[in-house]
Amino acid sequence: MAFLQVKGIFKTFGGTPVLRGVSLTMEEARILCILGPSGSGKTTLLRVIAGLERPEQGSVLFKGRDLRNIRPHLRRFGMMFQEYALFPHLDVWGNIAFGLTMLGLPRSERDKRTGEMLSLVGLQGLSGRKVSELSGGERQRVALARSLAPYPRLLLLDEPLGSLDRGLREKLLGDLREILRRIGMTTIVVTHDQAEAFAIADTIAVMDQGEIAQMDTPENLYRQPANPDVARFLGLVNLVEGRVETVSSIATPLGLLHVSSHGHEKDKEVTVLIRPDAAVIRRGDEPAPPGISAVEGIVHDCLFKGRSYHVEVRTSGSQALFFDLPQNEPAPSAGDRVRLLLSPGAITVMPG
Amino acid sequence: MRPPGNRAAILLVALPLAFLGVFYFYPLFEIFSVSLAPGGQWDPGNIIALFSTGSSLRILWFTTWQAALSTVLTVVLALPAAYVFARYRFPGKSLIHSCTAIPFVLPSVVVAAAFSALLGDRGLINDWLMETWGFPSPPIRLDQSIAFILMAHVFYNFTVVLRIVGGFWSRMHPDLSHAAQVLGASPWQAFWKITFPVLRPGIMAASLLVFIFCFSSFGVILILGGPRYATVEVAIYRQAMHLFNLPMAAALSLLQICFLFAFMWVYTRLQRSASVPFTPESLKTTQRDIATNRDRVVVWGTVFLMLLFLGSPLLALVVRSLSTGSGSSLLYYRAIFENAGQSIFYIPPVAAIGYSVGFALATLVMSLCIGLPVAIFLSRNRGLATSLLDPLFMLPLATSSVTLGFGFIVALDEPPLNLRASLIIVPLAHTLVAYPFVVRSILPGLRSIPAHIRESAMLLGAAPGTVWWKVVAPMVRRSLAVGAVFAFTVSIGEFGATAFLARPEVPTVPLAIYRFLGQPGAMNYGQAMAMSTILMLVTAAGFLFLEKLRTGPEGEF
Structure with missing residues (x-):
């Protein structure tokens, strides 16, 4: 039996559909990331699971039990809110101990657990601090400790790093991941940031306009996006329209590309995705090895990004393609005419 | 423009300071001396009598508990409405929000008349019950009962709680309560452990304000409570005007002044410490x-109940003013203009409207003359002078109008300041009540003008006076209008001080209503209703006009 099962959730706000038949399943001790652009309904889904919103249709099952009539305070799910929602009239200790008080734990046990939580998030010295005196990163830790304290059966994190600045985010992301793995917490994280999702999740569910467009491991998601929208959202922009020619080649404006048609029938309209790490530059005229596609174009721009060069190439069909090239090879400069060899593993075929 | 030196600045507030000295501190001093040294000799007998006789302690006790009970009822009844206004958007919201404040700005006499029109012995509901069900006498007996007083106080102060607490609540993130629920708190626990403590500063401020208003309630108690009930205010009035026991009235006034100052001090402290504990x-x-x-x-249930409670007395007032023994007609309105012969005033009641308007216009002019220089003075930070004079000029707000009126009759009754017989005494007292509102209306407008606007006008060649007329004045025109309407509305509805000061043959509209209500007969009652309706319409119109003009944040008191 699945640990958590969400079945066919529909939810509208003022006539606008926000969730349109969302279903997903997750297992215990896993980290699921719901990834989507703002307005895709991911926060609403999280609130439905927490019981803060009532769906018009569909159900949430926890270990096979329908939660429809279980109110939020009886579900024993932890939730970390987007702006943390720390209680302004309580200090750090009071915030973390709140859920334990609600559980009715004896004082000694409550104090012990609160202390443990403080050290888990590394805030031992701050227990008497007012919430308004905390920095952004400290708030995030208090919120995490508070939601973890009352032994939740499932942890829900809504944009846990959303309101922090970039440098802090990477550090806290690592900490968060480490803490969640260490205690084996079953967690659903909502985020709009692909890098965050890839870094933390066992499974990613990409949401788009109130539906789950694709749910898979980070690796599979990256290698094989289900459709062009998912690909674009993942930051994969090299999308080319094409038509299936044979089982191993697709006709495109760039020429014939050698790639498995992934079971699409001959003559079917498809979209071909070329990942940015797919290309190797060749300046000479040597022919491409068999099974490797070659594309010709003119370098339009080349940006040094530290670990790699970000190169924009315009093909003769004036299609713009973007590639990340390793920095240890000599960089092309704008105006160079180049030949790009594309390895078949870096090309994916999606339905039109 | 060179910032005016201190000498010029002092000139600016010389007139207001003189006004305050002669018409506020001097009467206050006279109250002190009449109560502590009647006849020029130090004699604390009155104060001792005040605390040793049971009757004044009973008055003080009644004043306190009715105010406390009114406050609790107001908070409990207004909290649901505050929640709805804080958490929901719905059509017509801002209009409804504005309208909830109308009871608060109505003269106390009108509020009393409105409740009498709805639920009094001669009121609409009793009439209907007697007609339809054949009761021989009015089945609902609320006249001269504490319930009537409490209802009127809740009606009056509902909007105070709605605005202050609602304003607070609307800035509190709903996720605070959600977070508590996810952590295992039931909605009820979440309210008591999270929402309520976070709102507490707002609730405390609103409660204290309502308590102060109810503690110094005068018109409502005098009219709806009848002879059985007396707050300190009403006792001052009775001692001075019915029993002519000025030393006793002065002792009670002293008591009232001390209590109100103490409450206001606590309120100011509370406001300072109640800076929002969360990021709005x-x-x-x-x-x-x-x-x-x-x-x-x-939403609609709450709004409906609220409008029913706030609207029905006012509606009853209008209906009652139009319904005569023989169907509905304008009989009572016509009577206001006609009955000269057997009138209890020796003059047609319409003259009262004329006097009221005259007094109100005089108050408007004087309040602007006093309030504008004060506002200009306070708009610049002048260090110690500002921080001392700002609360000083606001003192009249913390003094009940009955005390002000009483102070006038004990202080301004002998040469060189014998104003008892002069008509000007009424607008003078009204000005004392009204000018702090003028200052508070203009000050934000003046303060919001950045210095560099004046400076650039100056660099463009404008003399200081020209800068004022061409740049500053047009920018504060709105707030000037707000202050002017405020002064007019305050004056036209003023009852407490006027009850002491207006001569019988020169009554104002609230006084005329009070006297009509105290007379038997349908004609007198009907005319009270008609005049109350007129007064209500004038005040409500003035207020809605203000709401349209006002630019500042809502819910500021």
Whole structure:
């Protein structure tokens, strides 16, 4: 039996559909990331699971039990809110101990657990601090400790790093991941940031306009996006329209590309995705090895990004393609005419 | 423009300071001396008598508990409405929000008349019950009962709680309560452990304000309570005007002054410490549209009950003023203009309207003359002078109008300041009540003008006077209008001080209503209703005009 099962959730706000038949399943001790652009309904889904919103249709099952009539305070799910929602009239200790008080734990046990939580998030010295005196990163830790304290059966994190600045985010992301793995917490994280999702999740569910467009491991998601929208959202922009020619080649404006048609029938309209790490530059005229596609174009721009060069190439069909090239090879400069060899593993075929 | 030196600045506030000295501190001093040294000799006998006789302690006790009970009832009844206004967007919201404040700005006489028109022995509901069900006498007996007083106080102060607490609540993120629920708190626990403590500064401030208003309640108690009930205010009035026991009235006034100053001091402290403990959220995140049936019931149910409670007395007033023994007609309105012969005033009541308007216009002019220089003075930070003079000029606000009126009759009754017989005494007292509102209306407007606007006008060649007329004045025109309307509205409805000062043959509208209500007969009652309706319409119109003009944040008191 699945640990958590969400079945066919529909939810509208003022006539606008926000969730349109969302279903997903997750297992215990896993980290699921719901990834989507703002307005895709991911926060609403999280609130439905927490019981803060009532769906018009569909159900949430926890270990096979329908939660429809279980109110939020009886579900024993932890939730970390987007702006943390720390209680302004309580200090750090009071915030973390709140859920334990609600559980009715004896004082000694409550104090012990609160202390443990403080050290888990590394805030031992701050227990008497007012919430308004905390920095952004400290708030995030208090919120995490508070939601973890009352032994939740499932942890829900809504944009846990959303309101922090970039440098802090990477550090806290690592900490968060480490803490969640260490205690084996079953967690659903909502985020709009692909890098965050890839870094933390066992499974990613990409949401788009109130539906789950694709749910898979980070690796599979990256290698094989289900459709062009998912690909674009993942930051994969090299999308080319094409038509299936044979089982191993697709006709495109760039020429014939050698790639498995992934079971699409001959003559079917498809979209071909070329990942940015797919290309190797060749300046000479040597022919491409068999099974490797070659594309010709003119370098339009080349940006040094530290670990790699970000190169924009315009093909003769004036299609713009973007590639990340390793920095240890000599960089092309704008105006160079180049030949790009594309390895078949870096090309994916999606339905039109 | 060179910032005016201190000498010029002092000139600016010389007139207001003189006014305050002669018409506020001098009467206050006279109250002290009449109560502590009647006849020029130190004699604390009155004060001792005040605390040793049971009757004044009873008055003080009644004043306190009715105010406390009124406050609790107001808070409990207004909290649901505050929640609805804080958390929901719904059509007509801002208009409804404005309208809830109308009871608060109505003269106390009108509020009393309105409740009498709805639920009094001669009121609409009793009439209907007697006609339809054949009761021989009015079945609802609220006249001269504490319940009547409490209802009127809740009606009056509902909007205070709605605005202050609602304003607070609308800035609190709903996720605070959600977070508590996810952590295992039931909605009820979440309210008591999270929402209530976070709102507490707002609730405390609103409660204290309502308590102060009810503690110094005069017109409502005098009219609806009858002879059985007396607050300190009413006792001062009776001692001075019915029993002519000025030393006793002065002793009671002293008591009232001390209590109100103490309350105001606490309120100011509270406001300073009640700086919002959380980062205020934008209304976009804290308010939502009506989506579910539950929302619909909660919002429209609350709004309906609230409007029923706030609207029905006012509606009853209008209906009562139009319904005569022989169907509905304008009989009572015509009578206001006609009955000269057997009138209790020796003059047609319409003259009272004329006097009221005259007094109000005089108050308007004088309040602007006093309030504008004060506002200009306070708009610049002048260090110690500002921080001393700002509360000093606001003192009249913390003094009940009955005390002000009483102070006038004990202080301004002998040469060189014998004003008892002069008509000007009424607008003078009204000005004392009204000018702090003028200052408070103009000050934000003046302060919001950045210095560099004046400076650039100056660099463009404008002399200081020209800068004032061409740049500053046009920018504060709105707030000037607000202050002017405020002064007019305050004056036209003023009852407490006027009851002491107006001569019998020169009554104002609130006085005329009070006297009509105290007379038997349908004609007198009907005319009270008609005049109250007129006064209500004038004040409500003035207030709605203000709401349109006002630019500042809502819910500031």
